[in-house]
Each structure stands twice: as structure tokens, then as C-alpha cells.
Amino acid sequence: MISEYVVLCLAGFLAGLIDAVVGGGGLIQTPALFAVFPNITPATLLGTNKLASIWGTAAAAFSYAKKVKISWSTAAPAAAAAFVFSFLGAYLVTRIPPDFLRRLLPFILIAVAVYTLKKKDLGTVHQPAFTGNKEKALAGITGGSIGFYDGFFGPGTGSFLVFFFVRLFGFDFLHASAAAKVVNVSCNLAALLWFWHSGHMIWQLGAAMAVCNIGGSLIGSRLAIRYGSGFVRKLFLLVVSALIFKTGFDAFFR
Template structure:
């Protein structure tokens, strides 16, 4: 039934719960789940594919929770979600064409920039601000870029969507978090459409982790809606910094 020994399954389930909790609030759940899958013996492709499977359930759960709380209206995001889905699929398809080492060098710098932005910029709250670009422009520029990145590489996707919504679309932090989930859910679906035929999926492990993702994402979304920017902002800083440090370690350790 499972692709690994029972004690490893239990550890992966715990990792998925934590990943779902973190991802529903600040993005970056892959920082927990992907290394856990690699340590359990998955190849890089198996880890990425299985992570997309279980992560899709977490993103969908968080989206449902935020929609039920009135922080996002999924029907209004259908267009952007379709773009994100297509971009995620495209990113997954071309993943083998661009050396991942290039992104491993660039992304820590970008993630540190994300952390610094949310840590140091004054006035970041749940209140909206003036948009710097119209939403149609945002949908045709930021959404496909981040969605394709999610299909190709992955770490930090939620953080990048979040920063785009806050910095360019003028959303408050909580609203940005809620809207990020639908786009992340869509890009995960797009990636899955490419990974499923590849045969790299650990279905038994992935579905067991998905159950834990649902529980973690549900808890995280409820806390985020209750506390708002006071929780989301510091967690986003910590997660972005941790992802950057991990990627730097991979670059120099390798």
C-alpha cells in the first residue's frame, strides 16, 4: 500500500501536517515536505510529484476555508486561476530544459528580499492600499511568471504571490493570503496534470500525506483569519528566510 516503511510514513504524515499549517498562512510548506520525502528515499522527481499531490489538497482546503470566511470569492478569480494552471503545467513540462542549479543560486537572494520586504516595510496590515497596476495587468504578468515557477521549481511560490498582491495589487495581508491560495491551488493542479502520466507519483504516501495536509491547512487558515497580519507577517518572514538558508546550504553543500 505504501512505498516506504510504516515508521517513515508516520514521519511523512507529521511533516505534511506541519507543511499544510505553514503553507496555509505564509506559503513555503514545501520547505518541510520536500526534504522529508527526499530523506524517506524519494528521487527528486518522485519528491516533487508526490509533494504536488499532497500539497494540492492543502491548498484546496485553505482556499475553501478562506472563501467560507468571506476573504476571497473564487468565481472572481477564475480567470487568474486558469492562467496559473496553464503556467504551472508549462513550468512542469520545461523543467528539464533549464538547469535547476541556476534557480538554486538566484532564489535565495529573492527569498531574502521577500523576507526583508515584509519585515522592514512599514504600514503592512490587513488594510488595502492603492494598487500600482490594474488587476488585468497583474493577471497577465505576475500570475503566469509565479505559476510557471511553481511548476518548474516550487519553493516560495506562496510568498511570491503574496508579495505581488500586497506590493502591486494593493491588497491587505490577510486578503492577499486568501487570494494566493486559489492561484497556488491552480498551479498545483497544472503541475499534477504533467506529473501524473510520468509515473513518478508515490500514490499511497501522497494520499496519506494529503489527509494530514487537509488537517494542517484547516487549522492554519483558521488561525490566520483570527489573528490576521500579526500572525501572517512574522511567519512569512521566518519561512522565507528559512527557505533561503536551506537553498543556500544546498548550493554550497553540493
């Protein structure tokens, strides 16, 4: 049991580090949980994953807030909508299997990667594109859509948030990652409340992984702040590439 906790705590640390910069920590943490405990109910492992990741995401958001000016006029309405629609997505997934999304996702991620590669200047300059009610409305639509996706299916949520904050709102990659953490906390909280209510959680393991996730998140956010948008962009493309291979394998070879 001790060796299993050590493996999962290490996975939590690495997931926190990657997730703090560009999202995608679930690529590491979730498969590790399923590999170590293959006989435990998936819902319980997902609930434990959320318990660990929400603390790391919150720590990253706090770390960004101290050094990077978060655009709350965009992040706050996006986070509020994400919370509500993440609940709706979680409810719907109990009624409709997300198989169509499983097969579509690799192609969506390929389009994101190709677009980012072609647009060399994408996310290099922080120049918010909207203000006022238009900004709030678009933020609500974006946050609600991504929140619903996170509750219904989930893989790559953090990376999608970063991309949309860059592409739609004119943020650079560093500011986009900071805003994405705020929205991600909201998504995770909605899911966590659902899993807590239904009793799907291993509290001791989740708490231990949360400590390591926080450590990784603090290091990851400091690396992003120190090395800037260029570093975040490169890691974003690396994580999206890994997501393409992972989701493609899951969709077509399992």
C-alpha cells in the first residue's frame, strides 16, 4: 500500500506541474489511478482525482494572481458558467454515453495544434479583444461550453481553456493560462461536490496526492511566470500532441 501511495503521489506532483502551465495534468494523474487500482469503481477513482487536482489548480491560480494580472471581467463570468454547466454535463453523462466525443476529440485536438503551429504570433501579445457586456457574454458562453464538456467527458479541458482565451479573447499564453486556472477550479469544484455527495472518494489517498499536486502546481506556475508566453506555448503544443495520441488510442484501439 505504501508503494502504491508513493507512485500516485509522484504522479500527482507531475500532473500538478504540467497542469499549472497549460492544463493536461489528467494525462498523468487519472491513468495512474486506474493502473494502480484497476478493481476500484471508476467513479471513486475520478472523485479521488478531483479531490487531488482541485487543490493544485487552486494553488496555481493563487500563484498566478500574485504575479500576473488576471482579467477577472473575463475569468469570473466564465468560471460561474463553467460551474453550472459542469454539473449539467456530469448529469447528462449518466444518461448518454460520450462515445461520439471520444472519436471526435483527436481530430479537434489536431485542428487546435495545426492552427497554433501555423499562427506563429498567436498568444505572443496580450491584447484583450473585448470589453463590457460583450466580454462577459462571450466569457459566459465559453466557460459554460467548456464546463459542460468537462462534466460530460473531460480530457484536455485545461488546454482547451488556454486555447480559447488566446484565440477568442486576445490573451497571451501566460495570461490565458492564469485565467484558465480560475475556470478550472470552478469546474473541479462542481465535479467534486457531485462525487462527495455520492460517496465516490478515497479521502486519505486524495489528500496525500493533493499535497504533492500543490507542490507541482507551485513549481509549474513559477516556471510559466519566469519564462513567459514562449515557454507556455511550447509546452502547450507538447501537451496537445500527447493528448492527440492518448485520445486517439483510446477512441480507436480500445
